[in-house]
Structures are given as structure tokens and as C-alpha cells.
Amino acid sequence: EDQVTQSPEALRLQEGESSSLNCSYTVSGLRGLFWYRQDPGKGPEFLFTLYSAGEEKEKERLKATLTKKESFLHITAPKPEDSATYLCAVQMEYGNKLVFGAGTILRVKS
């Protein structure tokens, strides 16, 4: 069965303390891996799509990387406004739906 596992479940950081979120997946064939950010009471906001192992994408303090079995979301010098739930999702080669992980709740304290 296709699975997406995110770790840690929750992460507390001090402002400026860099860290990484992990998303591991077991799927029969990956078309794309997505990262979204979700604030309380809102819908997921698109961040990145990664297609192949070795690919990297950056946006402000965020950098996403992909290997054959997992993806990392690196947060460099986070700020309190980076506090949110970060969701990872995969789309299979012959599918159209996204399969989501449970998310990582990030809290950044000033």
C-alpha cells in the first residue's frame, strides 16, 4: 500500500534555529512529491513540487530536496511567521490523487 510518513510530528524551534522536516514514502511509482503549508483554519498552500531524485528547490528560507525514498524540507533561520503545519504529498505515476502524510506541526518562538 502506498504510504507517506512525516517526522517529527511536532517541532519547536527558537527563531534562527535551522532544522529539517522529513517525508518518507513507499509508492509503486512516483510522478511527483509536493510540499504544502497549512495554517490553522485554512487550506493547504502550495510550496514545491519535486519530480526526481537529486532535485532541489528553494523559496526564501525553505529548501526542499528529494531522494529515491524520502524528501527533506530544510528551514534556515526560521522566523515565527514560519509556524504552520507542513504537509507532504505524493502523486503516483498513473494516478491523479495526492496521498498526504499526517504533517509536521512547526512552532517557531521568538
Add this chain to the structure above:
Amino acid sequence: NAGVMQNPRHLVRRRGQEARLRCSPMKGHSHVYWYRQLPEEGLKFMVYLQKENIIDESGMPKERFSAEFPKEGPSILRIQQVVRGDSAAYFCASSLRAPSGGSHFTDTQYFGPGTRLTVL
């Protein structure tokens, strides 16, 4: 450049009533997806529609749930005879193009703000 719109944002129903959730995709998008987020659980796929067609309903409960995306107007997710277990946030997403089988191209799904359904 409006994003995906959903209404109502909050919906309260008593057990046994019907709930209708509406989704207007982003301008130019003709592919709509519905997801459900139960309390303390992740987002789960329900159904994928194109105009006037249901493409994949593998995540839809077999009974009481239906979805449509007519030629004109928003996509509708309908839940008949709601029960307390239907209380959840329902999200709609839209994409510009459809994923192509076997290709390495995928199209981003953009999400709406969600409808929070509470069943009393």
C-alpha cells in the same frame, strides 16, 4: 486573480439533514478534486472530476456521498443524511491540466479555504 473558492466556509447540520458544499475552481482550471480532513487525521482524497465527468471516485464512501461538476457552475459535494462522523473539513482543489498517465509531468493542485462541517 481569484483562487479556489469554497462556500459556505462553515456549515452546521443536524443528523439526518443534507449538506451541500460548493467549489469554484481557479479561473481556467477544469479539474477539481475533493479531499476530507477528519479531526486529528491527514487529508484524504475523495473524488476527482472534470466538467460533467467523474474520473476517479475511489475515495468516496459508498453511500450518502455524491459529487458533480456541471458544465456551468461550481462543483458540488453532497452528503445525504449526515451523521456525526461526517464532521470534518472538506477541501476542494483545482488544477489546470490533468496528470498524464506514465508521464513525468504533473500539474499542481491548488486548494481552497475549506468548508468546516459540523453535525450536531
